[in-house]
Amino acid sequence: MARPHIEPFVDRDISFKRLDLKGIPPGYNYKMLSMDEDTGACTMSVQWDAGYRQPPSVCYSDLEIFIMDGTMKIGEKLCHKGEYLFIPRGVSMPSFSTETGCFALVMYNDTEPHLIESDEDIPGANRSELIQVQAYEGLSWEVPTLFPRTASGCLLKLLRFDHKTHAMTFLYTMTPGFRQDNISYHDCAEEAYHIWGSSWMMQFGDLPTGGYFWRPAYINHGAFYSEHGILGFGRTDGELHNHFHWNPYSTPEENAHRAAARFIRQKPELHKWLWAHGHNHIDFEYPDDIYNLESENERIHSHIHSELHKLGIPHSHEDS
Template identity: 50%
Template sequence: MARPHIEPYVELDTPYKKWDIAGFKGSEYKVLSLDHDCGACTLKVKFNGGYKRKPGLSYSDMEVFVLEGRIKVGDQVWTRGHYAMIPAGMHVGAISIPQGAEAIVMFNDSEPSFEESDQNHRLALVDKQVSMNSYLDAPWAPGNIVHPSVASGCMIKPLFYDPLTEAISFLYCMTPQFRQTNISYHDAAEESYHIWGESWMMQFGYLPTGGYFWRPEYINHGAFRCELGT
């Protein structure tokens, strides 16, 4: 069984839970979506001030998007808007978060895991790794990367494309008063989190800042609109 259809969901009023597994003690989490068979999940994570972790790796591809705060990872500093894709088995440097931070964290293949290590696993596909500040280092592009496509007024910043699965991660932006009137479906699951802004969809209603959905394949959706921008 894949992840169930979750739409709409607003996480802001859901309390965090203490995370008490290796590599994540000193942080708290909210589950946005979960595959109950393999453990793959999307989480909102709050790293409390003083959080530290030694170098190590996960056995799942992991994506991180920093919402707030500063995260020191090895010799890098991840700030608001930083995106990282860390392939399964690739080690990352020691982590320290003196003042706390919040991030969206995605484990794409299996349940969250951490193994202390200062080396990559021999099978790690390290060439897939991405680390950049998406707000500063990625340009906006028109949303019509496929055809048929979205109406004008929707833009994207592609962050990661997986040539093995053809999955793509991106930021998207809808301009104020954006409208699209058609109903459509896709042959791939869709996942979205509203960092800021709002949107409305005919079947599922209003989604504000903090809104999230996981939409499986072949689910009809549309028409949709955005009044103030997203």
């Protein structure tokens, strides 16, 4: 999910464009919210016109869809606002159609938008990972179990959790009068879209209905306030750990070094073991994945260096 920092952005400020790509039926209109220029992976707000028809199809990217207004018939099921789908790459989906039109968030996680007409899964596709859930009616709001925790009044509905990477897709709400007065950053990229409501953030101002951000790792954000509350859709590409602090002037590089220092301080034995065994770290649950950077220090430095390049921030290439 390597994309530039976009914050704040409001999709109500731009017009829809027609998505004119091979395999995409007419009536597919989009607003581009963020895009990885290397892979084409992207997040869009999409308006399907009344009468839109899409045959059974498959794509070579994980695909996420969240319906925000209107209805979409998927196979024999009529889906309303609040319907969420995670479609693993290579998994065939039945026909899509809408009589009245449909407005949704659409996320291609690996490639540019595309559809290939097919009613069969691609060999190797993992259909067991397919998710389809009515989030508004079928899930309850929960107090986040993340620690350190956000202030009281922020609630989650977890839509998808990747047990391998701890990446998450979720709905979240700030209740009226929500306030958090510290500053946070994370070790992962984070994105969010305001389905309804407005909130204020010290660094970036007001984010209203239709507001969006794509925030790479180690970017300061907060304090926060919402007078009337908000309903939002969010995603991360890794574990969402809240690194709270009170310095609004710290840089992403300083934040990354602080995160690395905290890792060494809080998990000293794991750090020592990684330093002493710098090659071929194998997770027996995922034996095909081998982590073989020279040391944990290099792993941390490589991650920090990569994030700083994504952000275009000047920094030293000397070993620290």
